[in-house]
Amino acid sequence: MLNHHPYQVYLESRVIHLPDDLVQIQAYIRWEKAGKPNYSPDQQLLEFEEARKELQVELEKGKSIEAIRNKITKREKKPNVSKNPDTKRFSRPVKETVPEKPPTLSAVNLFCKAKEEQSGGPALRKNIYKLADRELLVLVTKPSGKTRIDFATDFKDPLTLHWALAN
Numbered sequence: 001m002l003n004h005h006p007y008q009v010y011l012e013s014r015v016i017h018l019p020d021d022l023v024q025i026q027a028y029i030r031w032e033k034a035g036k037p038n039y040s041p042d043q044q045l046l047e048f049e050e051a052r053k054e055l056q057v058e059l060e061k062g063k064s065i066e067a068i069r070n071k072i073t074k075r076e077k078k079p080n081v082s083k084n085p086d087t088k089r090f091s092r093p094v095k096e097t098v099p100e101k102p103p104t105l106s107a108v109n110l111f112c113k114a115k116e117e118q119s120g121g122p123a124l125r126k127n128i129y130k131l132a133d134r135e136l137l138v139l140v141t142k143p144s145g146k147t148r149i150d151f152a153t154d155f156k157d158p159l160t161l162h163w164a165l166a167n
Contacts (some may be wrong), residue, residue: 010151018055025072026051038130108135119143125149132156 027048031037039047058068105113110126115125119141129136135153136159154157 018059021067023048023052023055026055029072030054036130041127044127046159078118106135108137108152109152111150112139114138115141115150119148120122130136136161 026049027044030047030051031039055068059065063069063071112123112126112128116139120143121141123139123141124147125138127138129138131153132151134155136155137150139150139152141148143149151161
């Protein structure tokens with residue numbers, strides 16, 4: 001929409017919804033770069049929103065959601081060309097290594113995958129907390145319209161949890 005003021009032009013902005021899975025990937029990348037700290041739930045929400053803001057900036061620069069997805073999931077292919085033309089003759093092609101078999105999932109991740117399939121859809125929230133060299137999974141699903149919270153761990157000894165829910 002144009003304004004009649006001679007020095008201002010207002011353009012209608014369109015809102016593009018960022019898929020949550022894309023924001024989760026970006027939040028995970030941020031978490032890894034930060035050294036995989038043990039965030040509180042509030043800090044996790046802040047990190048999630050910061051990841052959303054970073055992706056929104058990319059959208060505002062004109063990148064498509066698919067281009068952003070390709071970039072952060074490392075599917076973007078970059079040509080093997082040297083920037084300096086004088087050194088191009090010395091560069092060797094890089095061999096891509098293809099893993100022989102996919103990485104094996106931990107017991108906690110296998111449980112999570114099974115529960116998501118059992119509930120008939122993706123989890124509303126999935127957190128895996130690192131506790132020493134073990135893991136604690138908190139999985140929130142909504143099968144049949146009822147909210148369900150599952151806990152799973154790979155601890156061998158008994159584990160006591162103190163958990164609270166808030167609105």
